[in-house]
Amino acid sequence: MxxxxxxxxxxxxxxxxxxxxxxxxxxxxxLLAPPARAGGDDDFMAAREAFRTGNRARLEQLAGRLKDHLLYPYVAYYRMRMGLEQATPSEIRTFIDTYRDSQVSQRLQADWLRWLGERGRWELFRQEYARYEGDEVDLQCYALQAAALVQGFEALREAKPLWFTAREMPDACIPVFEGMVSGGILTEEDIWTRMRLALAAGKTALASAIGAYLPEGQAISAKALQAVADQPERHVQQRGDRTASRADRELTLFALQRLARINPAHAASYWERLQSQFPAEDRHFLWGRLARAAALAHKPEALDYFRRAGDLEGQDDLLAWKARAALRAEDWRTVLEAIDRMSPGQRQQAAWLYWRARALKRLGQGAEAAATLARVASDHGFYGLLAAEELGGVAATAAPVHRPTEAEVAAVGRLPAIRRALALLRLEQRIDGTREWNYAIRGFDDRQLLAAAELARRHKQWERAISTAERTRELHDFSLRYLMxxxxxxxxxxxxxxxxxxxxxxxxxxxxxxxxxxxxxxxxxxxxxxxxxxxxxxxxxxxxxxxxxxxxxxxxxxxxxxxxxxxxxxxxxxxxxxxxxxxxxxxxxxxxxxxxxxxxxxxxxxxxxxxxxxxxxxxxxxxxxxxxxxxxxxxxxxxxxxxxxxxxxxxxxxxxxxxxx
CATH class of the missing domain: 1.10.530.10 (Lysozyme)
Structure with missing residues (x-):
């Protein structure tokens, strides 16, 4: 030493x-001096600041000097956005069609749809939403509101996947959720399920707000939830045996989950004494949560807790941690069993294909293991490399390399959206520059993507070059993905x-x-x-x-x-x-x-x-x-x-x- x-x-x-x-x-x-600005760049930045501060007079003054500037579509957006309430539908649609090759077109379209939804202009909203290509959640909820006015509650069934989340949802979704409750689309069990998701994420205020959808008298106050969050062991000791109502049981389950974050074994010892007073589904639920907490803390008792949790089929997060706990314990049979219970989507991820193959190999099923590894080896990430090595092959850097021609690079460089993106990045407007770039390349094939990546490299926009090169599906250039x-x-x-x-x-x-x-x-x-x-x-x-x-x-x-x-x-x-x-x-x-x-x-x-x-x-x-x-x-x-x-x-x-x- x-x-x-x-x-x-x-x-x-x-x-x-x-x-x-x-x-x-x-x-x-x-510090490296920023690149020299092109003519009018100072005016553009001033116009951007005028928009940010709401100075419409200053913006109009600058706009006249920027008519021929490469970034004028952004100035036009600033002007249209500041005057959205006075603009006619015809003027807005003209803007959207005129600047269709820029992200400001979709941006104004989203702004307008939001404005229409907030004011209940449903007929116009429906017409415009049919032309919209974005997927923002608040606009989805406005679209569901508009559909429900025509089709009734049945239109709201499409919103059910939006319900099951621990995230706070936009205000536009509140009428949708209220309609789902009124129409019987959301059950009481659905409401308790989302409350559990929120509580697992430590969001007591959100959980209380979700509980407001329950029948009168069943909800749990935010104050009660926060008290449990602050002193979980005190709640278990004083009120853990109160199980007469669903609310009482949920408070105890929440308290034990909070306690398990600090000491899973301590929480499990309380649960051993209390679980007989709870329904079977609650027992399985909490053993699953205790098992997850123990697996996160790398405790050896995690696998025992998972066994007590019963059938976890489809509960991908719990199954992932069961598989990880089994990996640390070198319990390959349990690794295989956990992966096989995952949903098809998760089971096909490179990580779980790889570990499934490793488990199969350790359990003497070499042929199936090799076939599974072959599926992963074509992936260019961490597990693709490991799978290729496991098969005795060459790492993925041996994949064919395609170098874009000068003509391909020049063709991409002439696109106005690409030129705008580079101009924004040069002005250190990284958010808008990245959005404009991504909008420009959204329909590119592999050759165009690599040409765009090479163009970004020549402009020393390293991040754009790497991210663009990573999008290719069949033609690859790893020297662009891994710039130096x-x-x-x-x-x-x-x-x-x-x-x-x-x-x-x-x-x-x-x-x-x-x-x-x-x-x-x-x-x-x-x-x-x-x-x-x-x-x-x-x-x-x-x-x-x-x-x-x-x-x-x-x-x-x-x-x-x-x-x-x-x-x-x-x-x-x-x-x-x-x-x-x-x-x-x-x-x-x-x-x-x-x-x-x-x-x-x-x-x-x-x-x-x-x-x-x-x-x-x-x-x-x-x-x-x-x-x-x-x-x-x-x-x-x-x-x-x-x-x-x-x-x-x-x-x-x-x-x-x-x-x-």
Whole structure:
């Protein structure tokens, strides 16, 4: 341990010397200057601001100067949107038809439909909705309201899938749901079912609002639900044996679910004493919820709880966690049984096809396993790579490569919608630019998609290039899916830090898709999406005395600080890239806590990460790494070998000092 610590200290001093030596280059450089604006761009941005602030007079003043600007359709949209109440149907339809090749056409159409629905202009709404291609939920609900006026309650049966969700639904759906209750389409059991969904998501106010659809006297107040959420064990101790009404039982079931989030075994011990007073369906329901909580916490009792939950057929979320718990326990028969009970849609996902094949192989059904793996191996993601390796094949980078011709790239570049998208992205209007781009390519075939991706690459719109190249179905160019911008700087920093360049590229591909000024809703910044606290900590480790938050926005600085932290967690977690990738996303303490008491296959660790975001993140980073290694000409180990074995918890685990992110 002491030798390892001394080695780490030497590497840290080396990294610091490298940093200090390059400080003049890294910190003297200013942020990359934005591209020079085309004529009229300042007026366009001013018009956009006038629209945002509701300054119609200023917008009209600027509009006259922008008639010939590439982005005039947006100015026209701003004008039409601000005057929507005064516009005639003919004027609105003329706008929609005139700018049909831009997302502003569909955007105004949605705005108009919303305006018509809010005012009950149903005849006009029906006419226009028939021409609409979007799928916004509030507009669906307005359309159902309009249909019910003609067809009666029966028209509302189509809305039933909208009911079963833990999300708050738009106000436009309230009359629909009320009509479904009045028409007998929604039963009391349907209402309790959605209340359970809301409570499982911790949304007590929503659950109470849903309960308002129940017959008088059956609803549960938001205050009562919040009291249980705040002190679940107190409720179980004082009122857990009250089962006379459905409301009493649901409160106890909710309390035990809340308690299980902290300690599944403790909640199960209460349930052992209380369950005999509850109907069989409640007993099975709660054992399923306790099993899920135990599986999320990687508790060995999870499989026992799942057995008590009874038949889970069609309950895909519970079956997924049953399969994951069985993977950690190496119970391949239960893995197979859980996957086979999933709905057809989930059962056909690459992950579950792969694990089903692995289970079949372990259970001696090699021929069926090979046939199943062959179905997955054509997928270009994490499980496709693993399946190809399992079959002894070559990774998916061997798929045919199609390079777009100059004529194909030029043809895409002439499309007005593509030109508008690039102009918006150049002006750093990323949301509108991305929407315009996606609207433009929505009907493209593979050749056009790759031509558009190449065009985006030439304009250094890395994220658009990657996302567009990923849409192809038969013709692929993996050099566009896995771009390598900033190569000189990234390679230099990775070598100085002693990190695998392919892994770093794979991680940045997932973090920011190489958008240098990317900012997450949580506050992460730049190519490597550094959180402010992490950046401050790294600055302290590197001895940067005059650190400022703006420094991390510089490309070189962001790469250096991000890779320093990545190297730090990599060494803290025994040089295991799966653990380090999980730690980079969710924190090193969590990554450590997800280990088991015995060594575990890296792919099993990745699949059983309890956070959906982190699970997908780790799988994508590791798959990306394989592609980058191939494109860099380095080859390297197969993915399964790269994933390796996750050491047992406590075997050589190092504690995280206070203050480390």
């Amino acid at each position: 002491r030798r390892a610590a001394m080695a780490f200290a030497r590497r840290r001093r080396g990294a610091r010397r490298w940093w200090v030596a390059g400080a003049g280059i890294l910190f003297a450089a200013q 911008p900033y190569r000189e700087t990234l390679k230099s920093v990775a070598q100085a830090m002693g990190l695998d360049e392919a892994w770093v590229y794979g991680l940045i591909h997932q973090e920011s898709r190489f958008v240098p000024n990317a900012r997450s809703s949580a506050g992460a910044v730049g190519l490597m999406q550094l959180m402010p606290a992490t950046a401050r900590w790294v600055a302290q480790q590197l001895g940067i005395k005059s650190y400022r938050r703006t420094m991390v926005e510089q490309i070189e600085t962001n790469l250096t600080m991000g890779m320093y932290y990545l190297k730090h967690v990599y060494e803290r977690l025994e040089g295991q890239p799966v653990l380090a990738s999980a730690a980079y996303n969710a924190g090193p303490r969590r990554a450590q806590s997800w280990r088991d008491v015995q060594p575990m296959e890296g792919a099993v660790y990745a699949e059983t990460i309890p956070f959906n975001e982190t699970r997908g993140y780790v799988q994508k980073v590791m798959a990306n790494t394989q592609y980058y290694a191939a494109l860099l000409g380095r080859g390297g180990p197969p993915l399964r070998q790269r994933l390796g074995t996750i050491p047992a918890r406590g075997a050589s685990e190092r504690s995280m000092p206070e203050g480390e992110p």
